[in-house]
Amino acid sequence: MKRIMMFVLLLSLLAGTVFGAELPKLRVGYVPEPAHGLYFVAKEKGYFKEEGVDVELFQFGSAAEGLAALKAEKLDVGTFGTTAPLLFISKGSEFSFIGGMMIGGQAIITRPERLAELSGKDLKVYKGKKIGLVKLSTGDVIFKGALKKAGIDYRKDLNFVEFGTVAAVVEAVKKGAVDAGLVYPPHFSLAEKNYGLKVAHYIEDFYPDYTCCRIVAHTKQVNADRETYRKFLAALIRAYRFYKTNPDETVKIYTKALKIDEDIIRNETYVKRVAESNPDPLRKGILDFWKHIQDAGYITQDYPMDKHINTSIYKEALDAVIKKNPKDKTYQQMLTFYKKNN
Amino acid sequence: MARARLGTLLTASVLMLQMTVVAGSAAPVKPLRIGYLDHPGSALVLTAAAKNLFKSEGVQVRLIRYCDTESGLADLAKDRIDVGAFTVGETLLQIADGKGLRIIGGGGTVLAVDPADLDEAAKAEQESGGIVMMVAEGPRAPGKAVLTGLMTALIRAHQSLQKAPKAVRDRVVTQISLPVPDRSVHFEPSADYRRMERLWRSRDLQKEGMPRDFLATHLDEEIYCDALDRLVDRDGLKDELLKKLFSEAVCVPDCCPKDAKKKNKREGGLL
Numbered sequence: 047m048k049r050i051m052m053f054v055l056l057l058s059l060l061a062g063t064v065f066g067a068e069l070p071k072l073r074v075g076y077v078p079e080p081a082h083g084l085y086f087v088a089k090e091k092g093y094f095k096e097e098g099v100d101v102e103l104f105q106f107g108s109a110a111e112g113l114a115a116l117k118a119e120k121l122d123v124g125t126f127g128t129t130a131p132l133l134f135i136s137k138g139s140e141f142s143f144i145g146g147m148m149i150g151g152q153a154i155i156t157r158p159e160r161l162a163e164l165s166g167k168d169l170k171v172y173k174g175k176k177i178g179l180v181k182l183s184t185g186d187v188i189f190k191g192a193l194k195k196a197g198i199d200y201r202k203d204l205n206f207v208e209f210g211t212v213a214a215v216v217e218a219v220k221k222g223a224v225d226a227g228l229v230y231p232p233h234f235s236l237a238e239k240n241y242g243l244k245v246a247h248y249i250e251d252f253y254p255d256y257t258c259c260r261i262v263a264h265t266k267q268v269n270a271d272r273e274t275y276r277k278f279l280a281a282l283i284r285a286y287r288f289y290k291t292n293p294d295e296t297v298k299i300y301t302k303a304l305k306i307d308e309d310i311i312r313n314e315t316y317v318k319r320v321a322e323s324n325p326d327p328l329r330k331g332i333l334d335f336w337k338h339i340q341d342a343g344y345i346t347q348d349y350p351m352d353k354h355i356n357t358s359i360y361k362e363a364l365d366a367v368i369k370k371n372p373k374d375k376t377y378q379q380m381l382t383f384y385k386k387n388n
Numbered sequence: 389m390a391r392a393r394l395g396t397l398l399t400a401s402v403l404m405l406q407m408t409v410v411a412g413s414a415a416p417v418k419p420l421r422i423g424y425l426d427h428p429g430s431a432l433v434l435t436a437a438a439k440n441l442f443k444s445e446g447v448q449v450r451l452i453r454y455c456d457t458e459s460g461l462a463d464l465a466k467d468r469i470d471v472g473a474f475t476v477g478e479t480l481l482q483i484a485d486g487k488g489l490r491i492i493g494g495g496g497t498v499l500a501v502d503p504a505d506l507d508e509a510a511k512a513e514q515e516s517g518g519i520v521m522m523v524a525e526g527p528r529a530p531g532k533a534v535l536t537g538l539m540t541a542l543i544r545a546h547q548s549l550q551k552a553p554k555a556v557r558d559r560v561v562t563q564i565s566l567p568v569p570d571r572s573v574h575f576e577p578s579a580d581y582r583r584m585e586r587l588w589r590s591r592d593l594q595k596e597g598m599p600r601d602f603l604a605t606h607l608d609e610e611i612y613c614d615a616l617d618r619l620v621d622r623d624g625l626k627d628e629l630l631k632k633l634f635s636e637a638v639c640v641p642d643c644c645p646k647d648a649k650k651k652n653k654r655e656g657g658l659l
Contacts, residue, residue, distance in 0.1 A: 108640070108642065109640050109641070110610050110613070110639075110640035113640070114610070117601075117605075127640075127641070129640065129641055130640040130641070133638065133640060134604075137581055137585075137601060137603075137604035138599065138600035138601025138602070138603070138604045139601050139604065140599070140600065140601070180641050180642055181634075181635070181639075181641060182638070182639070182640070182641045183641040183642070186641075207625075208625070208634060208635055209620070209625070210616070210617045210620040210621060210634070210642060211617070211621070211642045212642060214620075214621075344638055345582075345638065347582070
């Protein structure tokens with residue numbers, strides 16, 4: 047009887063250690079865009095807990111609000127575009143980029159009767175055109191970067207019209223107040239569906255693998271609790287594999303989380319592949335983005351942004367996942383991509 | 389005719405210095421107490437009150453005049469006023485001293501000398517006498533919606549002043565404080581971070597051990613950006629001055645659908 051009692055006691059102690067131990071918590075902020083879906087996949091499939099981190103997701107209605115919450119330490123990590131964290135860091139916020147969430151995704155929309163005029167693979171078709179945009183949005187910064195790379199003087203050769211919201215850009219295109227507009231998902235799909243507008247180009251046609259929404263966290267927290275952030279990124283790396291290999295279930299998870307039309311999500315994510323949900327930090331892309339913001343004259347002061355990019359935690363997470371799955375093709379592709387872009 | 393009325397309206401507002409500008413509603417709503425320095429740079433506040441712009445933006449206000457910034461900031465700290473319109477130089481000094489102040493917008497700066505004729509130090513000195521809008525930090529501070537309404541009214545006051553003939557503008561600013569001949573006032577409703585940072589550095593306020601974002605933590609540009617967005621949403625960008633302000637502002641871009649709200653598990657939201 048004594049032996050049985052001891053066994054039961056031992057079992058309960060073990061259970062307490064293995065199952066009852068509190069996982070480290072991370073409060074994660076995001077904005078509702080389809081390409082931010084890796085968070086939902088990792089949560090739904092239990093990857094965060096399997097990797098040893100308890101994640102609570104918080105949705106924000108604007109990048110500014112989300113980053114303010116991060117700055118106030120109401121969040122531990124978040125994904126709020128690329129411009130917003132760069133602006134905050136340039137003003138002294140001690141944030142670090144530790145990963146990514148979305149690559150590409152911006153499109154140039156126009157009215158159907160203008161589509162032929164804007165077709166082709168040369169950015170010169172936009173010379174002399176009036177383009178609507180949301181200032182400092184990823185589309186604005188990257189499109190100007192692409193024009194510059196193509197040797198086009200966008201200040202002289204194009205006429206940009208700034209709007210406060212992407213909805214106002216769509217409206218201006220619809221009314222013919224501008225020749226084309228730069229918009230992001232799911233707005234161009236909605237503009238096509240609701241107003242019959244057409245996508246003339248995806249900006250990625252001219253600027254492959256450009257950075258969009260990045261994962262940022264407090265530098266001091268990242269340094270103090272590196273292991274928790276590594277686990278968090280490992281879960282996202284596994285979520286990426288799931289997203290690449292399980293389209294149907296991924297679409298359902300995204301749809302449930304974002305309450306956006308399932309067809310739009312499927313179309314953007316797997317048919318037209320307008321953006322990729324990729325957790326790679328894309329260091330080179332962040333530095334390019336920062337340079338384009340400066341070139342456009344939005345921020346004239348220089349700042350050593352590179353010291354706010356931490357790629358090593360992501361690399362450690364990727365290495366750990368690969369070690370467990372050495373023959374997995376998706377993880378090997380992620381490693382190749384990492385080496386190219388960081 | 390409408391422009392000519394501006395000076396008269398402002399005169400009335402200056403004479404009724406401790407007036408309360410409230411909506412006709414019977415519901416007792418505590419007005420926002422705005423302390424302002426008797427200074428030409430406060431003209432945006434007085435113009436907004438005189439032209440009922442605060443009221444039309446849903447903000448009830450009571451204006452309280454101060455003869456010096458120190459008294460105003462002291463009253464802000466003691467919760468005797470909710471918002472201040474005081475000099476930027478003194479405000480930055482107090483922020484550097486650890487006072488819980490948050491700058492939310494700009495005002496006017498008297499340009500006694502053309503900035504082009506001044507060296508950097510003299511330019512910063514002249515700029516330090518300009519007006520900025522601020523609140524005290526902490527739970528007593530007015531909410532974001534109220535402050536956005538306030539800033540919207542101030543931007544509209546700026547539009548109104550800039551559209552008025554120079555003679556009317558001059559009359560407005562000289563009625564606020566002692567008239568100084570041949571001066572001009574530059575109005576800038578934004579508390580642009582880069583401008584504040586320039587002043588901060590020129591006055592050597594960044595001390596050793598201060599976090600790099602110390603100044604940014606005491607500056608809330610989002611209020612001004614939200615106010616601009618509100619006006620652009622409402623009126624479009626037909627107005628050239630609004631277009632210019634919008635183009636100059638460095639705001640975090642809109643990212644999300646209009647109806648995107650904060651949600652989390654506790655609120656019955658996602659996952």
